Amino acid sequence: MPENQNQNLQKLLAMALDRSVKGRETLARTIGSLFSNEEKALSELERALMTDILGKLISDVEILVRKALSDELSSANTVPHELILMLANDEIEVARPILMDSPIIEDEDLVDIIKTRTHQHQLSIAMRKDISSEVSDALINTGQKDVIKTLLENHSAEITTLTLEYLSEQSRRIDDFQEPLINRRDLPLYLAERMYWWVSAALRSHILRNFPVDIQDLDNRIQSGVHKLIDRDRLTAPQEKPATTLARKLNKDKKLTTATLIQSLRQGEIELFEAMFCEMSGFRQDGLRKALYETKGEGVAILCLAMGIPKQMFATIFLLSRKGHPEGQTTDPRDLSRAMLIYDKVSVDDAKLIADSWRMDPSYQNALSKLSPPPDVQKITGGAQATS
Numbered sequence: 001m002p003e004n005q006n007q008n009l010q011k012l013l014a015m016a017l018d019r020s021v022k023g024r025e026t027l028a029r030t031i032g033s034l035f036s037n038e039e040k041a042l043s044e045l046e047r048a049l050m051t052d053i054l055g056k057l058i059s060d061v062e063i064l065v066r067k068a069l070s071d072e073l074s075s076a077n078t079v080p081h082e083l084i085l086m087l088a089n090d091e092i093e094v095a096r097p098i099l100m101d102s103p104i105i106e107d108e109d110l111v112d113i114i115k116t117r118t119h120q121h122q123l124s125i126a127m128r129k130d131i132s133s134e135v136s137d138a139l140i141n142t143g144q145k146d147v148i149k150t151l152l153e154n155h156s157a158e159i160t161t162l163t164l165e166y167l168s169e170q171s172r173r174i175d176d177f178q179e180p181l182i183n184r185r186d187l188p189l190y191l192a193e194r195m196y197w198w199v200s201a202a203l204r205s206h207i208l209r210n211f212p213v214d215i216q217d218l219d220n221r222i223q224s225g226v227h228k229l230i231d232r233d234r235l236t237a238p239q240e241k242p243a244t245t246l247a248r249k250l251n252k253d254k255k256l257t258t259a260t261l262i263q264s265l266r267q268g269e270i271e272l273f274e275a276m277f278c279e280m281s282g283f284r285q286d287g288l289r290k291a292l293y294e295t296k297g298e299g300v301a302i303l304c305l306a307m308g309i310p311k312q313m314f315a316t317i318f319l320l321s322r323k324g325h326p327e328g329q330t331t332d333p334r335d336l337s338r339a340m341l342i343y344d345k346v347s348v349d350d351a352k353l354i355a356d357s358w359r360m361d362p363s364y365q366n367a368l369s370k371l372s373p374p375p376d377v378q379k380i381t382g383g384a385q386a387t388s
Contacts, residue, residue: 066094074101085109092120099124107131111138119144126150126157133158140167145176152180161188168195196226216356247275256280258313265320273321281307281355291358292321297339299358305343306355314343 074097171177250256291299304314
């Protein structure tokens, strides 16, 4: 062993005999300096010998000194793995700097510490930068809510999509997970949308239980707010179709009427008709198309009745709109009879209630159905129910 390294070892042994606070502080500084600056000059055998000696010394020094040593070595790249692992498994005051910052400690070490050490050790690892998905999964498997919340708030932590999906489902009952999940940049859009809807549905149920509010106005506001959040989260907003732009302009200029609906149908402008109907009714296109085309006439009857469209105009709209069926199906005469019967049988108020339920976003309806049974629309329509 080179003379200067032998002198260092002799110094360490001499300091180990000095049990004063000052002697222990000097020991910590010397150890930190030795491994931070001179470790590359040590052979494997010498390093192993020194690590063994230091391990025995460290276990005997006061916790304040061990903490000082841990602080000094936490960012070093040239420290024996065995020494770092010893500090990482120490009491949390000593271990915390190593667990949060040391580049020496490995994923396997972290997983083992998560499984065998204290809750505070787990929290410290959850705050570590750039932890792997393997370590993230080990933290989640602890089942500790505050550990998982801390991990979710650590945006540098790698968390797999499958794990995010599991946590988003868990956040239905664990409120603390909701905000940090939504704020993660790696949360897939489909999970964000799902969470927006069921969180909003739960909020709706709470409001209805505790406050006297207009349920339809509340639903409209919730859906409007969630759609804004979803649109915000999309990387690029979809380009608005010309038909939608024209329908919005006609509505703004107060030129959007039942007559213009019928005129667009007569001219074969199905896309424009749908856009104008959406603008007049407040439906989103997917919900409107289901109500128009995926029923045997009751959908058009209920919508026209709710919008105050006269019976004769409703019949014209019904016959012409069937030509726009996505599958090009012909109209069964019995469908018209059925639709006319519903138009005569259902009251305007009931039609508005049914149309309101259809107008809901399907994701919102699904979230509500998991909280309480859906309204029995079939009793109103005599068994005819559109889907949205």
